[in-house]
Amino acid sequence: MNHTDFNRLLNKYLLGFAVALILSILSYVVVTGEWLGNAVTTMAVLLFLATAQLVIQLVCFLHLGFEGRSRNRTYTIAFTVIMMLIIVIGSLWVMRNLDYHMGMSSEDMNDYMQQQNKKGF
Numbered sequence: 662m663n664h665t666d667f668n669r670l671l672n673k674y675l676l677g678f679a680v681a682l683i684l685s686i687l688s689y690v691v692v693t694g695e696w697l698g699n700a701v702t703t704m705a706v707l708l709f710l711a712t713a714q715l716v717i718q719l720v721c722f723l724h725l726g727f728e729g730r731s732r733n734r735t736y737t738i739a740f741t742v743i744m745m746l747i748i749v750i751g752s753l754w755v756m757r758n759l760d761y762h763m764g765m766s767s768e769d770m771n772d773y774m775q776q777q778n779k780k781g782f
Contacts (some may be wrong), residue, residue: 677721684714715741 690696697703699723719725719741725734725736765773 669777673721677717680717680721681714684710684717 687709691703691706691710697706719738723737725737728729763770
């Protein structure tokens with residue numbers, strides 16, 4: 662590897678790191694700043710930012726460029742999409758299940774916790 666190739670690779674890594682960092686900070690600010698107000702719009706923006714970050718990481722760090730056709734690249738992208746769907750759908754399923762089973766008011770929760778505390782363990 663000569664000096665020019667090294668510099669090109671280093672620039673690609675630094676650009677990928679900077680863009681990934683900016684996308685992460687932007688996601689954090691969108692959620693904590695409550696810029697959009699609507700939960701559905703916020704989720705859509707977060708999904709877009711997550712997809713953009715996935716593409717940046719695939720191109721800059723895993724070197725899956727869009728030139729030529731490669732079976733390994735196709736398998737890698739398919740595996741990544743499947744794993745992303747499993748994680749997202751599984752997380753939504755768990756959160757919905759917790760919301761359903763723990764969906765009581767704070768007063769009801771305090772009463773329940775005091776009743777359980779009186780039982781002793």
